Amino acid sequence: DVLLVESGGGLVQPGGSLRLSCAASGFTFSSSAMHWVRQAPGKGLEWVSRIGDTGTQRHYADPVKGRFTISRDNAKNTLYLQMNSLRVEDTAVYYCAGDRGGLGDPWGQGTLVIVSS
Amino acid sequence: DVVMTQSPLSLPVTLGQPASISCTSSQSLVHSNGNTYLNWFQQRPGQSPRRLIFQVSNRDSGVPDRFSGSGSGTHFTLSISRVEAEDVAVYFCMQGTRWPPYTFGQGTKLEIK
Numbered sequence: 507d508v509l510l511v512e513s514g515g516g517l518v519q520p521g522g523s524l525r526l527s528c529a530a531s532g533f534t535f536s537s538s539a540m541h542w543v544r545q546a547p548g549k550g551l552e553w554v555s556r557i558g559d560t561g562t563q564r565h566y567a568d569p570v571k572g573r574f575t576i577s578r579d580n581a582k583n584t585l586y587l588q589m590n591s592l593r594v595e596d597t598a599v600y601y602c603a604g605d606r607g608g609l610g611d612p613w614g615q616g617t618l619v620i621v622s623s
Numbered sequence: 624d625v626v627m628t629q630s631p632l633s634l635p636v637t638l639g640q641p642a643s644i645s646c647t648s649s650q651s652l653v654h655s656n657g658n659t660y661l662n663w664f665q666q667r668p669g670q671s672p673r674r675l676i677f678q679v680s681n682r683d684s685g686v687p688d689r690f691s692g693s694g695s696g697t698h699f700t701l702s703i704s705r706v707e708a709e710d711v712a713v714y715f716c717m718q719g720t721r722w723p724p725y726t727f728g729q730g731t732k733l734e735i736k
Binding site: 541543550551552553556565566567568601607608609610611613614615616 | 660662664671672673674677678681683715717719722723724725726727728729730
């Protein structure tokens, strides 16, 4: 089965850091661009970041540029999101997603990040 | 950035009746390679989003054939031929032609009348 499993979310104070992980299985991870997408409580979907299949191409949404870093380990079939200088407005469920036929397949179950004092 | 605008934002539908959701982009979504990267997602209550349609009209694996996508340029439509109870969800369109950033519509909440 194709599966993406996120982990690493939790409660963090403003200004703090977290690293999210996304373990992939059931498809050729090393051949797929990957994304992080987030959803604030009761809100819509917001694209956060994309990384190319080899990891050399990385793109970020303006609200997270300079604070978040996307990376991947193709040997471990794992995607990461290092989040620094977290703000209250970063509170959201963070999803990882593949790029088969474009963004959105496969899609993980999400991990909740709460930034609060 | 490309702005994606959905309508309606709330869609009450009678079981067994058709439904359609419109999505308009602020710029043409035709890529230089000739493809149009417009996707549709379904998010049922309490669940993660699930992609239904990619590149305007291609159904993802396991998606019932009552769902269909159409459109071109800047105007797109998700259609459900006969709404079932399991279709209660929020539906989002998303463009992947002019990125970064990838951008989503606001979401349309489908409910049963």
